[in-house]
Structure formats: C-alpha cells, structure tokens
Amino acid sequence: MADSSQSLSYQAGEAKGQAQEKASNLMDKASDTLQSTKESIQEAGQQIAAKAHGAADALKDATTFNK
Known part of the structure; x- marks a missing residue:
C-alpha cells in the first residue's frame, strides 16, 4: 500500500x-x-505624430505669405 501511495504522490507531483x-x-x-x-502602438503613435x-x-x- 505504501508503494501505491508513493506512486500517487509521484504522479501528483509530476502533474x-x-x-x-x-x-x-x-x-x-x-x-x-x-x-x-x-x-506596435508606439510605432503607430510616432507615425501619427x-x-x-x-x-x-x-x-x-500655405498660410504664410512669401515676401
């Protein structure tokens, strides 16, 4: 019976x-x-910026007059 208990204990440890x-x-x-x-989010943020x-x-x- 001790062998059976040890086996179950071993299997439980393995699991x-x-x-x-x-x-x-x-x-x-x-x-x-x-x-x-x-x-990816950081890269997308940099592209948007x-x-x-x-x-x-x-x-x-476009709004600056070149003089």
Missing part, C-alpha cells in the same frame, strides 16, 4: 510540475504578445 511549466509558458507568450503590441507635424507645416506654409 503539478507539468501544470506549472504550462502556466509559465503561457505567461511568457502573453508577455511577448504584450511587448509586441506595445511596440510625424503626419500631424507634416500637416501643420503644410498648413503653415
């Missing part, structure tokens, strides 16, 4: 270890996805 590994992998994937999303600056310059040039 726990596998679950922890899967959870760790999922957290790593989530972290990578968040980082990628953050970088550059376009807005270009539009402001174009408006300024």
